[in-house]
Amino acid sequence: MRKASQLLIGIIIALSLFIFCVVLLVKTLIFNNEAQPKPVESKKVGYTEKEFIQKIAPTAQKIADRYGLYASVMIAQATLESNSGNSELASAPNYNLFGIKGTYKGESVLLPTQEDDGKGNLRTIDAAFRKYNSYEESMKDYATLLKNGTSWNKKFYKKTFKSSASTYQEATEALTGSYATDTKYNKKLNAMIQQYNLQKYDESKN
DSSP: OHHHHHHHHHHHHHHHHHHHHHHHHHHHHHHHHHHSOOOOOOOOOSOOHHHHHHHHHHHHHHHHHHHTBOHHHHHHHHHHHTTTTTSTTTSTTTOOSSOOBSOBTTBEEEEEEEEEOSSSOEEEEEEEEEOOSSHHHHHHHHHHHHHHOOSSOTTTTGGGBTTTOSSHHHHHHHHBTTTBOOTTHHHHHHHHHHHTTGGGGGSOOO
16 A cells, blocks of 8 residues: 555656646747747838839929920830839939930949940940939939930930920830830830820829
């Protein structure tokens, strides 16, 4: 009888120790899990087409209205030329949305670009592109460029203005072969304008 009691006590002690160890293990696992650092959410890099358009549209509408241009065309061009603001040239600290070469207020950035050698062969060279302090500066300079034309023809871009083009389609047609050598340039711009209903920005705010 005495042996049975001792055995029972031994079993109870062993069981108690087992339960204590299990509880201790569970608490340790819970603590370690809570102590683990939470994963840091990665910051989103770059714009989607829609995000970029929403960002520049109000400023483009204001500038285009002031100069008598189609805001829809300006927005589509900026999006297409800058890869939705994600190209190196369009990104900070350059903010060049339209690929305009040269200097702006004495500022420029040297970047590689492909040029046609006149025989249909492309070669990579370093060229100076205008550098701006903001997207707004870039859009204003673009509008000024269209207004002033080229050194050899002041009316080179005349047909891109509302005074000469009755529709945005006529304006994009005028840019094809003049601003860009891409024979499908107007079709690409028109498709983007239609996709995002950019013609709504052509209405004057005044």
